[in-house]
Amino acid sequence: QTLLAAQKKLDQLSPNVKAIVADEIKMYMIQDEAPLAVDWSGEAAEMLAGNSHLHYVVPREGSNLWFDNLVIPKTAQHTKAIYAFLNFMSQPDNAAQNATYIGYATPNKRAKARLPRAIRNDRQFYPDEQTLRHLQVYRDLSPTKVELYNDRYLEFKMHH
Known part of the structure; x- marks a missing residue:
């Protein structure tokens, strides 16, 4: 029932949708061809670098976390090297450098403390506790549910 309500809401919003795209959204936003997009924070950081008029917003009402x-696949053969790499990436200086480079927030508290003040205090990418309390982690869905969601999404895309 919730899925049907969401689909109805999307159908109502459909006239306002310019495109349903993936990587292309960066171009639309940077070139001011679209006023609004839903995207990941690291992608948004790249867009903000290309267009100073843009803002990344995490809705206080809620969103996904x-x-x-x-990760290490079960079939990995060079686990010693993998652990060395993971340990390297987890070192605060390296994790901070990585977060700065890719634009995604770091969960590593010691790395966050090493970020430039402008980055670590940027509420666009490091939301406050009140905002974080309203975020939800997506649940793993059964294959049947995934198929149902995919079907609804394809219907929406086809009618757009």
């Missing part, structure tokens, strides 16, 4: 992860 997501994570990029470095």
